[in-house]
Each structure stands twice: as C-alpha cells, then as structure tokens.
Amino acid sequence: MKFEIVGRIESPETFATGNAIREIKRLRRAYGKGRWRKRKGIAEVRFDDGSTRRAEIHWYEASGIGKKELKIKRFLD
Numbered sequence: 001m002k003f004e005i006v007g008r009i010e011s012p013e014t015f016a017t018g019n020a021i022r023e024i025k026r027l028r029r030a031y032g033k034g035r036w037r038k039r040k041g042i043a044e045v046r047f048d049d050g051s052t053r054r055a056e057i058h059w060y061e062a063s064g065i066g067k068k069e070l071k072i073k074r075f076l077d
Contacts, residue, residue, distance in 0.1 A: 002048050003072065009041035009057060027060055027068070034062030042076065053077055 016038040018024065027036050040058045047053075054077045059070040 001072065003045040005057070005070070006044040006046050006052060009043045012039055012041040014039050021060070023060070027062075031062070031065050031068055034065045036060060036062045040073070045072065 014037045018036065021027070021036055021038050024036060028034075037060070038058065039061050040056060043055065043057050044052055045055050045057070053075050055075050056073045057070055058073050060068045062068075
C-alpha cells in the first residue's frame with residue numbers, strides 16, 4: 001500500500017533503540033551504521049487514489065540517514 005504523509009507527524013515517540021530493535025543487523029547492512037531508533041507517531045496519510053486517513057505510523061530512523069521503511073500500523077478514524 002503506497003502512501004505519503006500529509007503535514008507533520010504528531011506525537012513522535014521512540015520505543016526501541018540499538019540492540020533492542022530486532023532488525024538492527026538488517027538495517028545496518030542495508031542503510032549503514034548509525035544510532036538506529038524505532039519510532040511511532042500519528043499522521044494524516046494520502047493514498048494513490050487520493051483518499052486520506054489518520055493513521056499510526058511506525059518507522060526506523062538514524063542520525064544522518066533519515067527515516068526509512070515507514071508503515072501504517074493502524075487507522076485511527
């Protein structure tokens with residue numbers, strides 16, 4: 001499901017860092033070393049068909065690398 005975030009991500013929160021992330025080896029292999037964090041927040045998302053919904057988003061993030069692998073965990077509306 002392809003989507004884009006419309007506006008800002010509200011209430012961003014880190015809930016795992018470093019070795020607490022199960023996918024840490026894969027992330028480092030794919031994107032490089034960094035201070036990896038698994039984060040979540042709430043955002044308005046727009047889909048390919050033009051519809052928008054409010055959703056909880058999860059992603060991986062590292063300094064100097066940025067946000068990677070954004071995914072929708074659940075819809076809030």
